Amino acid sequence: MNKQPKQLLLTKSQIKELKKRIARKSLEDNDWDILNGMAETIEALSLALQEKNISLGRLLKYMLGAPTETCKKVLKDTDKSEEPPASDTPPAPDKPKPKGHGRNGAGVYNNADRVVIEHPTLKSGDPCPECGKGKVYETTLPSVVVRVVADAPLKATVYELLRLRCNLCGEIFTPELPPGTSDTKYDDSVAAMVAFLRYGCGMPLHRLGKIQHNLGVPLAPSTQWDIIDAAAQVLAPVHDEMTSQAAQGDILHNDDTSMKILSFLNANDPETTRKGIYTSGILSITNKNEQNNGQQDQHIAIFVTGHHHAGENLNDILSRRNSQIVAPIQMCDALSRNTPKDFQTILSNCLTHARRNFVDVVESFPEECRFVIELLAKVYSQEKIVKELNLNPSERLIHHQRESAPVMQELKNWCDDQISNKKVEPNSSLGKAIKYMLKRWDKLTRFLTVEGAPLDNNLCEQILKQAIIHRKNSLFYKTENGAHVGDLFMSLIHTCQMAGENPFDYLTQLLKHGEQIKKAPENWMPWNYRKMLSSA
Numbered sequence: 001m002n003k004q005p006k007q008l009l010l011t012k013s014q015i016k017e018l019k020k021r022i023a024r025k026s027l028e029d030n031d032w033d034i035l036n037g038m039a040e041t042i043e044a045l046s047l048a049l050q051e052k053n054i055s056l057g058r059l060l061k062y063m064l065g066a067p068t069e070t071c072k073k074v075l076k077d078t079d080k081s082e083e084p085p086a087s088d089t090p091p092a093p094d095k096p097k098p099k100g101h102g103r104n105g106a107g108v109y110n111n112a113d114r115v116v117i118e119h120p121t122l123k124s125g126d127p128c129p130e131c132g133k134g135k136v137y138e139t140t141l142p143s144v145v146v147r148v149v150a151d152a153p154l155k156a157t158v159y160e161l162l163r164l165r166c167n168l169c170g171e172i173f174t175p176e177l178p179p180g181t182s183d184t185k186y187d188d189s190v191a192a193m194v195a196f197l198r199y200g201c202g203m204p205l206h207r208l209g210k211i212q213h214n215l216g217v218p219l220a221p222s223t224q225w226d227i228i229d230a231a232a233q234v235l236a237p238v239h240d241e242m243t244s245q246a247a248q249g250d251i252l253h254n255d256d257t258s259m260k261i262l263s264f265l266n267a268n269d270p271e272t273t274r275k276g277i278y279t280s281g282i283l284s285i286t287n288k289n290e291q292n293n294g295q296q297d298q299h300i301a302i303f304v305t306g307h308h309h310a311g312e313n314l315n316d317i318l319s320r321r322n323s324q325i326v327a328p329i330q331m332c333d334a335l336s337r338n339t340p341k342d343f344q345t346i347l348s349n350c351l352t353h354a355r356r357n358f359v360d361v362v363e364s365f366p367e368e369c370r371f372v373i374e375l376l377a378k379v380y381s382q383e384k385i386v387k388e389l390n391l392n393p394s395e396r397l398i399h400h401q402r403e404s405a406p407v408m409q410e411l412k413n414w415c416d417d418q419i420s421n422k423k424v425e426p427n428s429s430l431g432k433a434i435k436y437m438l439k440r441w442d443k444l445t446r447f448l449t450v451e452g453a454p455l456d457n458n459l460c461e462q463i464l465k466q467a468i469i470h471r472k473n474s475l476f477y478k479t480e481n482g483a484h485v486g487d488l489f490m491s492l493i494h495t496c497q498m499a500g501e502n503p504f505d506y507l508t509q510l511l512k513h514g515e516q517i518k519k520a521p522e523n524w525m526p527w528n529y530r531k532m533l534s535s536a
Helices: 012-024 029-064 071-078 188-200 205-214 221-246 262-266 310-318 351-360 366-389 393-403 405-420 429-439 458-474 480-498 503-512 514-519 529-535
Strands: 251-258 278-286 298-306 329-332 346-349
Touching: 012 029, 071 366, 188 205, 188 221, 188 458, 188 480, 188 503, 205 221, 221 278, 221 298, 221 480, 221 503, 221 514, 251 310, 251 458, 278 310, 278 458, 298 310, 298 458, 298 480, 310 329, 346 351, 351 366, 351 429, 366 393, 366 405, 393 405, 405 429, 458 480, 480 503, 503 514, 503 529
Parallel strands: 251 329, 329 346
Antiparallel strands: 251 278, 278 298
């Protein structure tokens, strides 16, 4: 409400007399002012309660995780339409459920050992033992049996080298290790597996140490840390090169999430004015499909943990950008701390964040929110068509200008009408959601004016889940160096996953070729390292 309700100062006896007059239906002239003040008070309390419920809902989403926000899920409980009258026509049968038995075929076991078993008594061309007239030949599709066995994440082999000693001269003869066996205790694959479990799957080191101890191959958490800390120094050139290549991207998504570093929390440095600690996720996309040549876009994920916000970390990355190329498209939410201070970007704001403001108040304003959410659903359906047709950026822009621009204009006209004609209280939750959208309209609709501009920041929120999984399982980093090691491995692992490669194999190969990495780290990115292995 724009004005505070009229304050009423009534004694118990006055309220009692008023109730009697209401019961007799004989109100006095001054009673109408009292009833009007009561109505204003009830309206103000209802609005305050509504705002409180919305805030509590947002808090629960933050603490417990937000459920799905699909149009069907959000609007399911707000449909107030009456049920159709009963008829003799039987209802239409439900659509059959998609096939999904939960079993994996043999083709998905890419890293499994393959054993070919021939028939023990027959070979191709032999007479048929059944009919005796025909001949047997090998079929095109063999019978396949998949056998899965369990083992410890880290296995160990104990080599007992039987020594021989001369009884005369005392010389001792020790056999050599089998060919290809190193005398170092921990293979490069150990560091790769520990790092992948720790920073790719969120398994704390003490938990992995307990598993290994129970399975008879002990590996203390402190030893695990020493192994991955040493591995991070080997992989540092690749991470540095990956960061430089990320700075050259066409589209840069960025956002951050809260994190803890114990050494920062326990420090009592009076010169440190900042207390907040964040993990920033920066997703760089280089468009490889400009000519619709079918190449996959190059995605690079960079994680940075510390006192700096996402915009400041993006600013540091953009300092590596070639000044000769055009300014990149930046996608983020509307917080000012997400924008870099020293470098120009084509700023786009997340349409999902604007939509979420209406999702939060859909129970209080069902009709208005349904209108907005259904309009935005039409825009996202057009984006789905764009992806299915694999359109290049210029074709995508033309498609959205033809199909999505009228929908967005209808939405803007509706928002302007709600505010200008005072159909909604500006300070209500719905009014704030509308004003949020109108204030940032140009940035929210950048996909209608700039080639390649995304609709939302969902991709960045997805990569930040990597850091959130770590936070949920391990709670914190112990030191600043520990946070740096975590950022390095999460950047390599997640970038590798987006390139469709095996993170464990990738990290193992990098560690095995540490000397070559120092000379040319640009040749050991997830999308080209296999070429280096084949050429070697």
